[in-house]
Amino acid sequence: MPASLKRTPFWAQILGGLVLGVVLGLIARNGDVNWLTETLTRIGNIFVQLLKLAVPPLVFTAVLVSVVNLRNVTNAARLALRTLMWFCITSLIAVTIGILLGLATTPGDGVHLKAAALPDEIHKGSWVDFLTGIIPTNVVDAFGEPNVLQIVFLAVVVGAACLSVGPKADPLIDFSKVVLEVVQKALWWVIRLAPLGTLGLIGKSVATYGWDLLRPLGTFTVDVYVGCALVMFVVYPLLLALVGKVNPVNFFRGAWPAIQLAFVSRSSVGTMPVTQRVTERLGVPRDYTSFAVPFGATTKMDGCAAIYPALAAIFVAEVYHVHLGVGDYLLIAFVSVIGSAATAGLTGAIVMLTLTLSTVGLPLEGVGLLLAIDPILDMMRTATNVTGQAVVPVLVASREKILDLDAFNNPRDLEDPDEQTADAEAAGDRRELAGV
Incomplete structure (x- = not known):
């Protein structure tokens, strides 16, 4: 990597890719440059495919190792319960914001759209299918599709079994740790391509959609972005400041590279x-x-499984002139808090939305109304998801007095560990030559 690029912060590289992607997307759209649109699409697709390629081994080994590592954590059960508790609390706050925004802005009033063709996920979106689908019938299929929820189930079971077996399972645990390290290293190389991936993904969206799709769904789109922004930049900072007793600005300084990558x-x-x-x-x-x-x-998934399905349920109800009562809103909140796993960490939130609509009794055809703008909405939803996934560990660690405040108050820029080691060695050599 060129030295000048290495000195450029990761967030600045992604921001540069985003700006260039918007410019190229506008050129492709306004100038009707088909080859440029196709090139941007291919660049974006290749980046996403590289990310998805690592999903099965990454999820399996990461969850397995995380389950096993709990034995090394003091008060592991307490930390796990506190983590789960804050996951639920933040999800409940997020879905409440989604419901209140929907009630205040009525995003479905006056909307007349033709529903798009429904994907296969819609026809298997019941709670029964969701619960039975957690357990795989074939291990190969779980990794081949991939079905993230089934992979998580397998990893938890294998991790628990390793703890039960004891020292005899150490070779498998060590092997899993090595695989995880290798996959993370390979994925890190892919992540370093994020500025280029950002250029392709954003450029494709601008070239393909422009503003045309946002006009009839403008209120709904704004609601999703405003709701996610309220959670990210109001709720999370308040929790960090009031509950965690830490500076939210330092959190965002440190977490921003992950938030940016999630967005694109x-x-x-x-x-x-x-x-x-x-x-x-x-x-x-x-x-x-x-x-x-x-x-x-x-x-x-505060974005995909809380804010979005709450707003979408209100939108669909208004489009189809279905009245929702207090009980329906409470049911939406309940589904959002306990159903986050349905989104399974992959792109899109169709399954979670389907579960919400079917639980409340709304027409599933309403999902088709939102499919066209889903990629635009999913960027902000995923950024919100990832922000929450970093906030809760910081919050719990601070409450449990295990947070390194020096590290938190002085967050470093994201670097490859090998590059960081090399830079540290070089700095040491310079100090030695200088007689320090």
Whole structure:
């Protein structure tokens, strides 16, 4: 990597890719430059495919190792329960914001759209299918599809079995740790391409959609972005300041690379190595981070599973002139808090939305109304997801007095560990030559 590029902060590289992507997208759209649109699409697709390629081994080994690592954490059960508790609390706050925004703005009033063709997920979106689908019938299929929820189930079972077996399982645990390290290293190389991936993904969206799709769904789109922004920049900072007793500005300084990558990649799992790294650099102990972040990346979705389905349910109800009562809103909140795992850390939130609509009794055809703008909405939803996945470990660690405040108050820029080691060695050599 060129030295000048290495000195450029990671967030600045992604921001540069985003700006250039918008410019190229506008050129492709306004100038009707088909080859440029196709090139941007291919660049974005290749980046997302590289991220998805690492999902099965990354999720399995990360969750397995996180389960096993709990034995090294003092008060592991207490930390796990506190983590789960704050996942639920923040999800409840997020869904409440979504419901209040929907009631205040009535995003479905006056909307007349033709529903798009419904994907296969819609026809298997019942709670029965969701619960039975957690257990795989074929291990190969679970990894081949991939079905993240089934992979998580297998990893938890294998991890618990390793703890039960004891020292005899150490070779498998050691092997899993090595595989995890190798996959994370390979994924890190992909993540370093994020500025280029950002250029392709944003450029494709601008060239393909422009503003045309946002006009009839403008209120709904604004609601989703405003709701996510309220959670990210009001709720989370208040929790960090009032409950965690830490400076929210320092949190965002440290976590920003993960938030940016989540925005452009639309994948919580694909962003997980970066989320884990920035969380560690914010002073959260590694053993706890290795449990909380993978757990959050596959189950905590404040954007996809709380704000969005709440707003979407109100939108669909208004479009189809269905009255929702207080009981329906309470049911939406309940579904959002306990159903986050349905989103499974991959791009999109169709399954979670389907579960919400079917539970409340709204027409599933309403999902088709929102499919066209889903990629635009998913960027902000995923950024919110990942922010929450980093906030909760910091919050819990601070409450439990295990947060390294020096590291939190002086967050470092994201670097490759090998590059960081090399830079440290070079700095040491310079000090030695200078006689320090």
